[in-house]
Amino acid sequence: MDLHNTAYEVKEGVALLTVNRPDKLNALNRATLEEIGLALDEAELDGSVGALVVTGSGDKAFIAGADIGEIAELDAGAGRRFALFGQNLFRRIETFPKPVIGAINGFALGGGCELAMACHMRLASETAQFGQPEINLGIIPGYGGTQRLSRLVGRGIALEILLSGDRIPAQRAYEIGLVNAVVPKEELVTRALALGARLASKAPLAARYILEAVQAGVEMPMEEGCYLEATLFALSCASEDMKEGTKAFLEKRKPSFRGR
Numbered sequence: 285m286d287l288h289n290t291a292y293e294v295k296e297g298v299a300l301l302t303v304n305r306p307d308k309l310n311a312l313n314r315a316t317l318e319e320i321g322l323a324l325d326e327a328e329l330d331g332s333v334g335a336l337v338v339t340g341s342g343d344k345a346f347i348a349g350a351d352i353g354e355i356a357e358l359d360a361g362a363g364r365r366f367a368l369f370g371q372n373l374f375r376r377i378e379t380f381p382k383p384v385i386g387a388i389n390g391f392a393l394g395g396g397c398e399l400a401m402a403c404h405m406r407l408a409s410e411t412a413q414f415g416q417p418e419i420n421l422g423i424i425p426g427y428g429g430t431q432r433l434s435r436l437v438g439r440g441i442a443l444e445i446l447l448s449g450d451r452i453p454a455q456r457a458y459e460i461g462l463v464n465a466v467v468p469k470e471e472l473v474t475r476a477l478a479l480g481a482r483l484a485s486k487a488p489l490a491a492r493y494i495l496e497a498v499q500a501g502v503e504m505p506m507e508e509g510c511y512l513e514a515t516l517f518a519l520s521c522a523s524e525d526m527k528e529g530t531k532a533f534l535e536k537r538k539p540s541f542r543g544r
């Protein structure tokens with residue numbers, strides 16, 4: 285892959301994608317969004333990758349938002365295309381068939397907070413700050429922020445964050461359920477990779493079905509969600525991993541899953 289705004293490497297079954305424009309606080313311009321798409325393609329197709337960690341380079345920022353220089357040029361038509369492009373990419377992260385962990389190492393503002401929310405889970409460094417400051421620019425979030433924030437933290441707190449544009453520190457983000465854990469800055473990526481490795485060691489097909497059941501099911505009425513769950517449960521019963529997992533338990537040994 286020919287990457288300029290991101291870095292991508294695989295470490296022990298976990299792909300690490302780093303948004304890499306530290307001089308612009310890793311702001312998401314169009315080229316960076318396209319590279320994230322390429323990295324997702326790579327991580328999805330690579331059978332040796334069982335989980336993905338997304339972080340930002342440098343000391344200060346995870347991602348300080350969409351690129352305001354590009355936003356400044358938008359009119360209504362271009363604005364709609366801009367939002368749909370980012371929304372589709374972030375929906376790809378949300379529906380990614382392998383666990384995606386956001387390692388939030390600093391400012392996660394605007395599109396950065398939206399990208400973090402599209403990840404399946406989030407670890408934040410003690411110095412991370414979250415916010416949707418679009419209102420201060422006279423716009424609204426366009427990469428799913430108005431939808432995912434209220435689903436994650438509830439309507440009242442989401443509206444406070446969206447309407448004030450204020451930044452909230454990592455500890456508060458943890459208290460409202462925006463992040464799964466807060467960890468010391470120097471341990472963040474190691475801890476995220478270790479979590480990724482642990483998740484990657486689980487049965488890959490079952491992981492995929494859990495992700496699908498939760499991500500699709502959360503938008504469905506309970507009855508349809510349970511129908512989906514039963515269908516995916518049936519598929520998991522047809523897998524070699526199910527035979528191996530149950531046999532290993534009965535034989536009192538560790539299972540060896542193959543994702544089939």
Ligand code: COA
Pocket residue numbers: 307308309311312348349350351352353355391393394395417418421
């Ligand atoms: N888009 C484009 N460039 C951005 C950016 C963004 N979202 N966020 C930061 N940058 C750039 C700055 O313009 C600056 O570039 P320069 O050195 O060429 O002037 C560089 O990154 C460093 O940012 P700076 O503002 O000098 O850092 P700071 O530590 O003083 O402030 C922030 C950090 C995050 C508070 C501030 O950069 C900020 O408010 N950024 C915008 C956040 C935002 O509104 N995001 C939502 C966009 S929809």
